Amino acid sequence: MPPVPPSAPAETSPSGRFVTPRAWAEAQLGAAAELLLEQAHLEKKAAAAAMQFLFRLPVQVPIGLHRELSALAREELVHFERTLRLLGQRGLAYGPQPPSDYAGKLKAALATTMPERLVDELLASAVIEDRSHERLLLLAEVFAATDAPLADFYADLAAAESRHGPTYVEVAAAVLPADVVVARHARLRAHEAAVLHALPFAHRLHSGWPES
DSSP states (O other), X not given: OOOOOTTSOOOBOTTSOBOOOHHHHHTTTTOHHHXXXXXXXXXXXXXXXXXXXXXXXXXXXXXXXXXXXXXXHHHHHHHHHHHHHXXXXXXXXXXXXXXXSHHHHHHTTSOSSTTHHHHHHHHHHHHHHHHHHHHHHHHHHHHTTTOHHHHHHHHHHHHHHHHHHHHHHHHHTTTSOHHHXXXXXXXXXXXXXXXXXXXXXXXXXXXXXXXO
8 A cells, every 4th residue: 555645634443444534525515516416426336336246146145145235236226316306406417427536446456357356346346335435424414514405315325335335245255255355355445545545636425635
């Protein structure tokens, strides 16, 4: 993992994991339109990714995990529909948006051969869901004083994201041994922190943060 740039706040949790600084969320105030448009795209991509995993999982993965992944995909589609509804209620258009560099840079560290590639993709989804959970909670907190409906929306999404990450880890552990999954998950989390440290700030869920 590369060193943190001097201008970046290096906050970590007691477990040593990188924690997004509150300044990131505070800098998003006033950018509800941009954030909601991206959220719609993110939910649609998340639903598509979950569906693709359903077609790629080995048959030995327990049937209960197939059901959990199917439910996850449905929930992402519901979130997509909710975001579209909120955009419409606010008179905002749903249109194209350039992808951010976050996912591409995160996935650059994934294995290239199977089954490690599949496990890394599942774990990358877990990392993304966990980061989304953290940042949606931050957005709910900072928007609470100025936009209660939006804050409630983000809080609802965050509750779902908190379940999605562990589901992906559980599915990964059905493909490779648990100790292997734990090690690969830790490596991807460290890589994701480095990616975020290097990204510039933007009105996107997975951006860097404003310079202090």
